[in-house]
Amino acid sequence: MRDFVELTGIVIKSMPIGDFDRRVTIFTKERGKIYAFAKGARRINNQMMGFARIFAYGKFKLYEGRDSYNIVNADIANYFEEVSADIESTCYGTYFLEMLDYYTKEALVDIESLKLIYYTLLALTKKSIPNRLVRRIFELKLMTINGEYDLTPGLKDKTALYTWEYIIYSKPEKLFTFVITEEALTEIEKYMDIMIRKYIDRHFHSLDILEDIL
Template sequence: MKDFIELTGIVIKSMPIGDFDRRVTIFTKERGKIFAFARGARRINNQMMGFARMFAYGKFRLYEGRDSYNIINADIANYFEEISADIEMTCYGTYFLEMLDYYTRESLVDIESLKLIYYTLLALTKKSIPNRLVRRIYELKLMALNSDYDERPKLKDKTAIYTWEYIICSRPEKLFTFVITEEALIEIEETLDVMMKKYIDKRFNSLDILEDIL
């Protein structure tokens, strides 16, 4: 039997393959973005169904193939079921994964982005921080990690200015610890909308759906 490897990560995309399988994209701590097959994941009551779910975060045991991996087993630490159970949160979460998929590259290790998506999804499940703010913190931080941002945008609100700088400079685990005024949030939203059009050459399908339901 071949030796298997164990990688810690989160399923960011899952698509059906054939009659019974799924092809998943997993963003991992050790090897960045990888592609793996979950054989039998579309069969009812097959354990692979859980391993191939979007948002599933944990340790995946895989065989390494030539161009992809095959999932053998997994210890899922968090399915983020609260997100999957709520339409609005699902739209936010799917958008966050789609944006992460856009920025990450195959086999390129990026531990900070993995931390960011994990803490962002956790924040989404908490009622203490508005989803709108969670979204904007995530967008700005992910863009900053990839050097796609304006370091000193033309913000007028003092709270907005401080918040912008704090997001850029703080570690992912420290980001979702505050709320801001509606005026500051609106200014950050408007500034980010302009900045994203400047730096990102893609329209995210999940964002269109999100904006339709809000």
């Protein structure tokens, strides 16, 4: 008898397998990062196409095998179409997923990071907050959740320092509620770049694409 599980999560990576299938990475609320096959996802008009798209967030029904999962069905609550429809937003979103993939671990539950990516992608759909600020909020909060950050990196601007501390101590759902001056954002960008070089030993290829279009 097959064992089915229902997990809430978001597709953070999707790659082709064979002629018709896809292998996806889903970051889930219940089991952290998992890997699953979406059979037929490369066939035109197959419902699995939607289930295997990056940014797809919802409840996934999966058959749990010995070494991997297979997607049986899914109830997608949000495809973040506004992100996918805009080149700049897509580049930012892809970068966020790549950084999330770097930090998250298989089978390690991390609800805060799941909340963070959800509210970050929502923020990309709203033009009231600059994407540059969305990026730095996401980077700092994700690194804070994983214990790799500097509490006082040497910020001189008072607004930048207050913002830095606010991001560190606030819940993900409270983060994307403000804007700051260009001077404060520029200083935060400077010290975030320094901190990323200090703690992260991977080059994110999606960041190259993002920087090329900006």
